[in-house]
Amino acid sequence: xxxxxxxxxxxxxxxxxxxxxxxxxxxxxxxxxxxxxxxxxxxxxxxxxxxxxxxxxxxxxxxxxxxxxxxxxxxxxxxxxxxxxxxxxxxxxxxxxxxxxxxxxxxxxxxxxxxxxxxxxxxxxxxxxxxxxxxxxxxxxxxxxxxxxxxxxxxxxxxxxxxxxxxxxxxxxxxxxxxxxxxxxxxxxxxxxxxxxxxxxxxxxxxxxxxxxxxxxxxxxxxxxxxxxxxxxxxxxxxxxxxxxxxxxxxxxxxxxxxxxxxxxxxxxxxxxxxxxxxxxxxxxxxxxxxxxxxxxxxxxxxxxxxxxxxxxxxxxxxxxxxxxxxxxxxxxxxxxxxxxxxxxxxxxxxxxxxxxxxxxxxxxxxxxxxxxxxxxxxxxxxxxxxxxxxxxxxxxxxxxxxxxxxxxxxxxxxxxxxxxxxxxxxxxxxxxxxxxxxxxxxxxxxxxxxxxxxxxxxxxxxxxxxxxxxxxxxxxxxxxxxxxxxxxxxxxxxxxxxxxxxxxxxxxxxxxxxxxxxxxxxxxxxxxxxxxxxxxxxxxxxxxxxxxxxxxxxxxxxxxxxxxxxxxxxxxxxxxxxxxxxxxxxxxxxxxxxxxxxxxxxxxxxxxxxxxxxxxxxxxxxxxxxxxxxxxxxxxxxxxxxxxxxxxxxxxxxxxxxxxxxxxxxxxxxxxxxxxxxxxxxxxxxxxxxxxxxxxxxxxxxxxxxxxxxxxxxxxxxxxxxxxxxxxxxxxxxxxxxxxxxxxxxxxxxxxxxxxxxxxxxxxxxxxxxxxxxxxxxxxxxxxxxxxxxxxxxxxxxxxxxxxxxxxxxxxxxxxxxxxxxxxxxxxxxxxxxxxxxxxxxxxxxxxxxxxxxxxxxxxxxxxxxxxxxxxxxxxxxxxxxxxxxxxxxxxxxxxxxxxxxxxxxxxxxxxxxxxxxxxxxxxxxxxxxxxxxxxxxxxxxxxxxxxxxxxxxxxxxxxxxxxxxxxxxxx
Numbered sequence: 001x002x003x004x005x006x007x008x009x010x011x012x013x014x015x016x017x018x019x020x021x022x023x024x025x026x027x028x029x030x031x032x033x034x035x036x037x038x039x040x041x042x043x044x045x046x047x048x049x050x051x052x053x054x055x056x057x058x059x060x061x062x063x064x065x066x067x068x069x070x071x072x073x074x075x076x077x078x079x080x081x082x083x084x085x086x087x088x089x090x091x092x093x094x095x096x097x098x099x100x101x102x103x104x105x106x107x108x109x110x111x112x113x114x115x116x117x118x119x120x121x122x123x124x125x126x127x128x129x130x131x132x133x134x135x136x137x138x139x140x141x142x143x144x145x146x147x148x149x150x151x152x153x154x155x156x157x158x159x160x161x162x163x164x165x166x167x168x169x170x171x172x173x174x175x176x177x178x179x180x181x182x183x184x185x186x187x188x189x190x191x192x193x194x195x196x197x198x199x200x201x202x203x204x205x206x207x208x209x210x211x212x213x214x215x216x217x218x219x220x221x222x223x224x225x226x227x228x229x230x231x232x233x234x235x236x237x238x239x240x241x242x243x244x245x246x247x248x249x250x251x252x253x254x255x256x257x258x259x260x261x262x263x264x265x266x267x268x269x270x271x272x273x274x275x276x277x278x279x280x281x282x283x284x285x286x287x288x289x290x291x292x293x294x295x296x297x298x299x300x301x302x303x304x305x306x307x308x309x310x311x312x313x314x315x316x317x318x319x320x321x322x323x324x325x326x327x328x329x330x331x332x333x334x335x336x337x338x339x340x341x342x343x344x345x346x347x348x349x350x351x352x353x354x355x356x357x358x359x360x361x362x363x364x365x366x367x368x369x370x371x372x373x374x375x376x377x378x379x380x381x382x383x384x385x386x387x388x389x390x391x392x393x394x395x396x397x398x399x400x401x402x403x404x405x406x407x408x409x410x411x412x413x414x415x416x417x418x419x420x421x422x423x424x425x426x427x428x429x430x431x432x433x434x435x436x437x438x439x440x441x442x443x444x445x446x447x448x449x450x451x452x453x454x455x456x457x458x459x460x461x462x463x464x465x466x467x468x469x470x471x472x473x474x475x476x477x478x479x480x481x482x483x484x485x486x487x488x489x490x491x492x493x494x495x496x497x498x499x500x501x502x503x504x505x506x507x508x509x510x511x512x513x514x515x516x517x518x519x520x521x522x523x524x525x526x527x528x529x530x531x532x533x534x535x536x537x538x539x540x541x542x543x544x545x546x547x548x549x550x551x552x553x554x555x556x557x558x559x560x561x562x563x564x565x566x567x568x569x570x571x572x573x574x575x576x577x578x579x580x581x582x583x584x585x586x587x588x589x590x591x592x593x594x595x596x597x598x599x600x601x602x603x604x605x606x607x608x609x610x611x612x613x614x615x616x617x618x619x620x621x622x623x624x625x626x627x628x629x630x631x632x633x634x635x636x637x638x639x640x641x642x643x644x645x646x647x648x649x650x651x652x653x654x655x656x657x658x659x660x661x662x663x664x665x666x667x668x669x670x671x672x673x674x675x676x677x678x679x680x681x682x683x684x685x686x687x688x689x690x691x692x693x694x695x696x697x698x699x700x701x702x703x704x705x706x707x708x709x710x711x712x713x714x715x716x717x718x719x720x721x722x723x724x725x726x727x728x729x730x731x732x733x734x735x736x737x738x739x740x741x742x743x744x745x746x747x748x749x750x751x752x753x754x755x756x757x758x759x760x761x762x763x764x765x766x767x768x769x770x771x772x773x774x775x776x777x778x779x780x781x782x783x784x785x786x787x788x789x790x791x792x793x794x795x796x797x798x799x800x801x802x803x804x805x806x807x808x809x810x811x812x813x814x815x816x817x818x819x820x821x822x823x824x825x826x827x828x829x830x831x832x833x834x835x836x837x838x839x840x841x842x843x844x845x846x847x848x849x850x851x852x853x854x855x856x857x858x859x860x861x862x863x864x865x866x867x868x869x870x871x872x873x874x875x876x877x878x879x880x881x882x883x884x885x886x887x888x889x890x891x892x893x894x895x896x897x898x899x900x901x902x903x904x905x906x907x908x909x910x911x912x913x914x915x916x917x918x919x920x921x922x923x924x925x926x927x928x929x930x931x932x933x934x935x936x937x938x939x940x941x942x943x944x945x946x947x948x949x950x951x952x953x954x955x956x957x958x959x960x961x962x963x964x965x966x967x968x969x970x971x972x973x
Contacts, residue, residue: 154176164223694752746765
């Protein structure tokens with residue numbers, strides 16, 4: 001169906017308008033009136049604008065709103081309607097009708113500043129050269145444009161005000177948004193440039209702008225910082241940009257018809273795509289890899305066949321992007337490791353590292369972690385320590401994975417740190433660095449040279465006239481000094497800083513040091529116990545009283561009084577006592593690796609922690625949490641099964657952890673579970689437990705304006721509630737319970753509680769709540785578990801009992817909307833019972849199990865035995881032993897050298913490790929790093945970031961062993 005148009009409403013002047021606004025309208029009834037109102041308020045005069053609204057088959061009345069507005073405005077307005085064909089096709093229809101000198105493509109769910117067109121016109125009036133493109137400033141808002149934020153990734157393009165930029169000289173100054181762009185209409189038509197409707201759901205703007213700018217060998221772009229374009233980030237995530245990650249064409253059409261086509265055009269015209277064009281494509285493409293590096297991301301739902309084609313397209317795309325462009329990319333913040341991995345993975349290079357990074361020093365075990373990235377076969381390695389060839393104490397090869405495929409490999413080894421280290425790869429020495437790899441530019445602007453190498457201030461006495469800007473800088477200096485003084489004084493009197501100063505002083509006093517000497521700090525959640533930390537504390541209290549153990553919990557927790565009656569040494573979370581405890585602690589042990597356990601005190605106020613963190617885990621790990629855990633400083637990570645341990649430490653897995661950090665001990669809470677189960681008679685194991693996991697989207701998708709009753713109603717209408725309540729109310733479930741002499745119990749996730757009413761649960765189902773039950777007792781009495789994805793299935797299987805998996809929403813669950821990525825565990829291959837995807841299948845599986853008296857069949861029994869073996873019930877002891885080993889130095893295994901025997905490592909260096917900085921601290925090839933140099937580098941780094949820590953890093957009686965084995969005192973360092 002061809003577009004149909006209303007008669008244009010002509011403005012007062014028959015002359016050609018300077019600006020035409022083309023807007024593709026599709027289902028934006030909720031937002032379009034705000035957009036049209038912003039046009040009405042233009043100080044430029046709406047009568048001087050040509051506005052073309054293309055209704056792209058809206059079904060929510062947005063087109064009608066546009067037509068009514070057109071009849072009431074003095075502007076020249078065309079409203080046309082077409083069947084839904086996509087934003088690009090709608091804009092192309094608008095281009096055919098446009099008559100202005102410049103055309104822009106504002107989106108109808110956004111808002112324009114009142115002086116938007118006035119500022120653009122004013123900028124054009126000051127230019128002697130005609131720009132090829134105009135770019136306005138994008139500001140992000142959610143509900144109110146006045147509450148906008150300037151956080152777009154390309155915001156620095158506008159940091160120096162209004163400018164006309166030659167992109168051939170400044171290739172980092174790219175622009176991709178047609179909504180915030182003005183293009184010369186006559187040139188657009190003369191060159192036949194249009195939006196490519198195949199490029200969906202994103203980058204059609206960037207493609208058109210790139211094709212247009214390729215017509216100029218030195219494109220001129222006017223960046224107009226004074227023209228504000230307010231981009232609406234929808235709270236419900238329904239905009240085309242926000243929802244694009246769920247569509248196949250994002251991974252197929254955009255790379256093929258957008259990125260690859262654009263680069264090929266540039267190569268055909270200039271022999272090699274211009275750097276600005278490479279930057280344009282790379283900027284947009286990098287978002288794919290950044291998104292997939294997050295634990296919660298829609299990229300997790302991309303189908304394997306789509307992933308394969310995407311990787312093939314990426315290989316073609318990166319063949320047209322120079323290594324220097326990738327490694328020198330500065331358009332937006334992008335981690336060095338990511339850029340390096342893309343070069344290794346897609347440029348078909350047999351890359352070898354330019355340096356090996358030493359990034360973690362364990363002063364207690366006297367080990368240092370070394371890591372490097374490579375492509376192709378693994379380099380032939382030799383590690384030299386004190387002139388002897390040694391084997392790594394711990395080692396692995398990590399796969400750096402994106403979209404289901406390893407694009408690069410990272411070698412991780414732990415080496416002795418108390419002597420001179422040298423590393424050779426393929427027979428050649430490599431520099432060793434204690435700093436993060438540097439970002440060295442491949443081009444330098446005059447401004448950067450002046451800033452970094454020029455004089456610090458103009459010379460007023462002998463130099464030329466500095467102009468107004470220079471005078472402002474000099475005259476304004478006292479004001480800046482005064483501002484700095486005010487800031488310093490505010491910090492000095494700040495309550496939190498005073499609290500920190502007093503706490504640090506008290507924690508360093510003799511009383512606190514005696515009370516908390518070498519303390520082990522244990523906690524589960526700050527508001528709740530009943531997990532492995534509680535059970536480990538109980539073991540330490542009874543069996544290892546020599547350990548100075550403390551348990552942290554919120555004083556308002558319902559568990560506080562229970563543990564207090566039991567004699568736990570409790571410390572209230574957030575109290576001054578808690579802070580002093582942490583400042584003196586030797587170990588922090590928790591079943592959770594969240595910030596409340598791992599980073600409880602701000603480093604800026606309390607310094608870097610001196611304790612080591614042990615992660616007990618909240619359950620048996622079955623999913624891929626590498627994106628969440630890899631950046632955490634975990635000294636010990638406890639696992640339960642061999643497969644779980646291998647998923648962390650094995651070669652080719654995505655985790656950075658090795659056998660140094662990962663130990664197979666079991667969960668401390670399993671000891672209590674096994675003990676409870678052994679005391680129960682068979683008749684007491686009579687519960688069918690229904691226990692689903694939560695869906696974070698259930699709460700996040702609800703508007704905040706809903707009342708509690710409305711939220712509960714919305715929850716009950718969800719697919720999740722319908723399926724689980726349907727199962728609870730199924731007569732077949734009740735019949736299975738009656739036939740087997742069992743009780744049905746429902747233990748909902750705590751997040752479900754606010755939406756749940758007792759009436760939602762049938763009378764024959766026992767409703768349990770976490771705050772009211774001993775969960776270990778609940779599991780011990782469970783004969784059959786019904787869950788979807790919960791690791792609680794391992795608890796029940798440990799006791800030899802089956803699970804029915806009810807996974808009605810499997811595709812959605814692993815789509816990236818939940819904090820789960822598929823790991824080594826397959827429910828069909830490794831699970832402890834039948835996997836069902838519908839209520840009918842779940843009921844059928846229950847009836848089959850009822851025939852067997854709710855006992856697992858022979859295949860499931862073999863699987864349970866293969867997973868757990870014969871449980872020893874000594875997890876607490878194994879955890880205690882593993883934590884104690886953290887304080888003991890390891891031995892270096894010498895394989896060649898003067899002695900030819902195993903050599904004990906010497907006294908370790910006491911080091912405060914500082915964060916990496918973007919500068920290179922590598923040594924020349926052939927040089928090594930001594931233990932003393934590791935100390936010095938770490939302390940210098942700490943001095944840059946944590947001066948207080950650097951001062952306290954070395955004690956008077958500190959000793960380190962130098963390269964020649966001579967003991968060196970702290971003062972000599």
